[in-house]
Amino acid sequence: MTTLFPVRGVFRAVVSTVVPEASQLDEQGWQELEMLVEATLRDRPPAMLRQLRLFLRAVQWLPVFRYGRGFTSLSAEKRKQVLSRLQDHRLELIRCGFWGLRAMAFLGFYGRAEALRTIGYAADPRGWGVPR
């Protein structure tokens, strides 16, 4: 079983909020993104992976108290509000948890060759030797 498998839906909802362009990914794009994240998580301590899954579950269920529904059922604007509160939370532990989740979202999205093309990043080992 992969790290993300049990919480894939909420992870995708978080990624789409962190990087709005991710909502336009097709299934193949999502799979590529998740593979990059899984490959990075593979060598991390099991406790860290458990915490990541726990944090994602908390992201899903915490909004129930405020909005009466889970994170994945919220509008894009409300999802943004939920994540903003986590990012600025008074508890450092919560802020760090969100920072880690946000980092995984960026890793998956900007780790893809397609994303590099979209943002115009074209570093090349040939350096100045590449016609520009």
Added chain:
Amino acid sequence: MIRRSYDIVIIGSGAGGGTVAQELSLLCREGVRIAVLEKGPKLRDDEFTGRELEMAQALYEDGGGFLTAERTMTLAFGCAYGGSTAVYTGTSLLPPQRILEHWNVPSLTFADVEQRARKFAVENNVHLVEDELLNENNRLFVEGCRRLNYRVQQFPVNLKGCRSSSLCNLGCPNQAKQGTDRVQLPRAERNGVEVITRCEALRIGEKTVFARVHEKPAGGKGEPSSWEPGEYEISAKVIVVCAGAIHSPALLVRSGLARKLPRLGHGFTCHPAIIMVAEHDRTITNFVGHPKSFYLDQFAESDRFLLETCMYFPFTTAKAMAGFGEAHSRFMRAFPRLQMILVLACDEVDPHNRVSVDGSGRPVVHYRFTPEVRKGLVQGAVTSAKIFFAAGAVRVHLPVAQIPTIERAEAERLNHIAEHPDFKPGKISISAAHLQGGCVMGRGLADSVTDAYGRVHGIPWLFVADASLFPNSLEINPYLTIMALADRVAENIRKEAHTLL
């Protein structure tokens, strides 16, 4: 358990270990057997692709994202043949006299360290990058600094045949950077030193290293180790620990030396850093050209920060910026128009900040941001923003502001933000790559782990020779100073060879 025997075992192959290996390698002619144990792999030249995630995974510990115990900072350090010299930008500054004098280590003089550093500056081809190779990311920094009357300086760098790929931090794909992986280690190997890669030192016993050789992972980069995978007991008359400021103290703690050495793990500093990003209204050359050509150190003493030019890769840049959503994406979509500056705080030794190990022996780094470090980072970020605007940027991403995007028309807000920053550890991305201390040198057990020649107090056959020796932050890029200190340690071992070996 497989048994091996050497006269000298060096643990680590970075700026410290690579230098010690070269400087002791002349002893091989006299029949002395020397081995270097390197935890990371040795990559073939064609495996340096410059692709961010795969190279970070191949060359850095934890892919460059080693977290502190508080999880508020990531530490980047190399784990490969050549250690961190495989992944630095090659910046090579001589040690500052005021710092060496502040360290106040008996018999360690500025003149001695400087002379040794100059030797390696020549050996590793340190020079200023030619004007025509500088990119606009660097030129704009100079322009902005000059408009503000700041004293900007050019970095000497150790390049040979640089093609300006900008990919230094992912391992040079053109083998141009003259780290220990290109200069000192190959020379040591030619002289007869054995380098064993994928060999992790687990603990040190009486003149013995217990190590584990790892199998090459399926699909992983690099050559397999020259030794069979398995557990090893390696005896040696002299052991030199050069595993860097995280692994050197952690190894000595795992070896049961913490009780004998009360300062072990203490004195850790790291120049905590934040990446600043600004957008111009036109495309600039940024991901081509040497990424780190200039720096500004005039505020190091007064305001405790340094500024350096830099250019990072998409994931690193995305992670470094605060926030998320559309405002964040807008900067990312402007990548070819981005200018970047690295802000480094000049941190001081703090009793809380130290290296220890967890229950499984894995290193744990405790680090809290002192008020001085927070202030240094905020002042450095605001100064960077002023430089960006002076250079013509249209908007700046200021991670220490509640709303990080600052438009050019709002530049007058900068002084207010400097007074009322939004500095929340865990929200702001802070990373460090200049890891120092943990086995500091000094006078005796009360203030240090080793003497001024890297010899561990009370253990005549055990030495340390890397950045963990630094008694306090160096306040500049550390590599030449590490090499100078390692040279000093090696020279002393050579002098005492007749009694030690």
